Amino acid sequence: MPGIAVLDLGGQYCHLIARRVRDLGVFSDILPSDTEVETLRHFDGVILSGGPGSVSEPDAPRVPQTVLTDLGKPVLGICYGQQLITDLLGGTVIREHVREYGLASLSIIEPDLLFQDVPSDSMAWMSHGDTVTSLPRGFRRLAKTETCDFAAVADVDKRIYGIQFHPEVTHTQHGMAILSNFVFHICHAQPTWNPASLKDKLIEQIRATAAGRKVYFLVSGGVDSNVAYALCAQALPPDQLEGLYVDTGFMRKNESEQLRLAFERIGLPNIRIIDDSQRFLDAMQDAIDPEEKRQRIGPLFIEIQQELVSAMENENHNWVLGQGTIYPDTIESGGTAGAEVIKTHHNRVPMIAELAAQNRLLEPLQEFYKDEVRALGQALGLPPDLVNRHPFPGPGLAIRTLCSDRHAKAMPHGGIDGICREFGLHGCVLPLKSVGVQGDNRSYKNVAMISGVAVLETLSQVSTRITNGYKDVNRVVYCLDAAIDFKALRVHDALLTSERLDVLREADAIAHQLLHAHGLEHQLWQFPVVLIPVSHGAGRRSESKGETVILRPVYSVDGMTAEFAKLPLPLLREMARAICQLPTIDLVCFDVSNKPPATIEWE
DSSP states (O other), X not given: XXXXXXXXXXXXXXXXXXXXXXXXXXXXXXXXXXOXXXXXXXXXEEEEOOOSSOTTSTTOOXXXXXXXXTOOSOEEEETHHHHHHHHHTTOEEEEEEEEEEEEEEEEEXXXXXXXXXXXXXEEEEEEEEEEEEEOOTTOEEEEEOSSOTXXXXXXXXXXXEEXXXXXXXXXXTTHHHHHHIIIIIISOOOOOOOOOOHHHHHHXXXXXXXXXXXXXXXXXXXXXXXXXXXXXXXXXOGGGEXXXXXXXXXXXXXXXXXXXXXXXXXXXXXXXXXXXXXXXXXXXXXXXXXHHHHHHHHHHHHHHHHHHHHHHHTTOXXXXXXXXXXXXXXXXXXXXXXXXXXXXXXXXXXXXXXXXXXXXXXXXXXXXXXXXXXXXXXXTTOOHHHHTOOOOOTTGGGGTBOOBSOOEXXXXXXXXXXXXXXXXXXXXXXXXXXXXXXXXXXXXXXXXXXXXXXXXXXXXXXXXXXXXXXXXXXXXXXXXOTTOOGGGEEEOOBOOOHHHHHHHHHHHHXXXXXXXXXXXXXXXXXXXXXXXXXXXXXXXXXXXXXXXXXXXXXXXXXXXXXXXXXXXXXXXXXXXXXXXXXXXXXXXXXXXXXXXXXXXXXX
């Protein structure tokens, strides 16, 4: 079938590109980067994805040069794809000191079919460290940003295009128009992709995978697992399916009881609730590193599942494990060729890979994104309050409660404070790290804290300036207390304890209750509340190990990219005042970071 081939160079957004093409009604297929020209001749055009590598590295992913010289079909390189085109055809790519992560102002210099009906100035999403500095022969510049001279380039005669930004993400204002121009006006593809009912196809796949075996399905109560389990319930007879909900002790306040009632209301069959909270807590006693936390939680989920299966089935091993895994879980866990591990999801640990190799894994939504899962849930008739729930990570509050084994003061940073002073603010760096994603790579970097009187747009500008300009920082938080004294900030040792989890549960409940009271709950994609071991020694608990709560509301569509949600500052300060009544909380901050360079979750 004609369509667009997407060559996978390891980028976090590879599958998002393919999905955007399908959103246009055109078939797309993801193929390895080394796919030969003869295979690609069957397509109308080729897109080279982004990737975490640098073209200067000897083991960086490549495509055959003949894709550019002999294929004769239109080619579009995105981010790393543009850099690879430049390098293969004789241009120059270098590692720049100033990097671009987040929104940038895109200015079109030369009109072209690629930018038909696109305004001359708009916002585009950047995520790159390498930069094109000179073009191959025959190429010309089509667009630029403030810090990237070659934001879009082309050899128009050969129909080879390169763009440094990401049109596939929702935050590029006219990204779909640009992709549409490439697909329809340059490749001349036809909108003939009209897949059959996804629901019916998925039900057939579930039956084929189960193949008469008992399906034990891990249900978390989140959107993904509920929809996947509801699909299984329609595909399989009741005696072939049983749901297992494991209470890890890392759930939000009253979460397990609320989920039990929700399961009863929608009539999902055979769900067994197991309280294993103490076991999970014991396993996390000395865990500090975020990847270690995830690596401990994932196998423990499976160990508990296997114990339950063994107890119920005795010697009968004719079973398969079901999960609500969606594609971002796989991508961020390094599941595509050449992709960087951003963070290991609990449903993507080695034991899961072993089950997959044994044909004991059922994941009906593994190629879906969150918004598609929600649409499928609506088609299944699930109630809106379950379909539209905020995402909640499998490891739960364990990765929202940061741990530390050190004592350190906040660090002055002349460059960051200099940026802040331009806007009448002050800034420092916390000696505490969080996970991020920068240029398709995982980062584990320090957090900048800023304070002072500011409006939301100023906070956005300052955050972008800091993370673009300083490689040692991937996240910025704004202190909601005007009386902050950076010299009094301390990071202290703290492990994952039931007491800290209870404090975070209360803080989370307060924030979400106020969000609901102001009618803003369904305007957000997600609202993590995070606890970090940072005390303010000048506060009311100068001799104790006080802590800081981070409010992290975000807007997103599919979780692959996100913007911090610009909730009204008076509401955020109302939350801060209420949370600071908790006995161990010194400060409350507002996370003003986008994804990239930060991830939605801190760990």
